Amino acid sequence: MSDLHVTYVGKVVGVNRRLAWSRRLGKAYPEKAYAEFKKALTWEIKKAMGVCPPWPYPISGPVEIKIDAVLPPQMDLDNIVKPILDAFQIAGAVANDWGFTKLVVNRIDTAKRGQDSSLELWVSPTGGDNGNEGLGSTDETGKGMRRDTRS
Numbered sequence: 001m002s003d004l005h006v007t008y009v010g011k012v013v014g015v016n017r018r019l020a021w022s023r024r025l026g027k028a029y030p031e032k033a034y035a036e037f038k039k040a041l042t043w044e045i046k047k048a049m050g051v052c053p054p055w056p057y058p059i060s061g062p063v064e065i066k067i068d069a070v071l072p073p074q075m076d077l078d079n080i081v082k083p084i085l086d087a088f089q090i091a092g093a094v095a096n097d098w099g100f101t102k103l104v105v106n107r108i109d110t111a112k113r114g115q116d117s118s119l120e121l122w123v124s125p126t127g128g129d130n131g132n133e134g135l136g137s138t139d140e141t142g143k144g145m146r147r148d149t150r151s
Contacts, residue, residue: 004093004123006041006048012071012117013037014079038083038090041119045091059125060095064102068120070109075117077105084121093123101126 011033019028049057065088069080085097094100111117 004045004048004121006045006119006121006123008041008044008119008121009116010040010118011037012069012075012080012119013083014075015082016076016079018083034083038087041084041087042091045087045093045121049091049093058092058095059099061099062101062126063094063099064104064124064126065100066104066106066122068106068108070111070115070118071107072117073110077107080119081105084119088123 013031013034013036015034017031018034020031021028065085067080067084069077071077071080081103085100088094089097
């Protein structure tokens with residue numbers, strides 16, 4: 001079974017931008033940029049699912065994800081995780097985002113001013129009786145991104 005690979009280039013919005021406070025209304029409201037990021041990422045996931053026929057949608061067992069991110073220097077890595085996992089659930093790639101059992105997040109570069117952020121995402125079912133041994137993707141050079149087999 002192959003990994004699901006998704007590439008996203010555009011504005012990345014972290015969970016800290018999920019809600020904004022209205023002084024006039026005296027309550028929080030959903031921030032438009034956060035919703036637009038999740039919608040765009042969900043669309044990219046659905047496109048990737050269409051070109052990855054052996055992917056058994058949705059996965060209901062354990063799933064692992066690897067995220068390579070190019071982000072602005074002031075953006076924290078931990079803030080991008082929730083919207084990404086939510087987008088996989090909304091797209092129908094996983095039954096529930098609590099099924100993610102392994103998470104690897106790397107900042108591979110820093111986006112310069114005016115440059116779009118980007119995400120490379122690899123998702124793979126793990127364990128169980130499907131015979132899959134987890135993430136085993138390679139990059140363009142044929143190296144790297146091997147699953148860590150240490151216990």
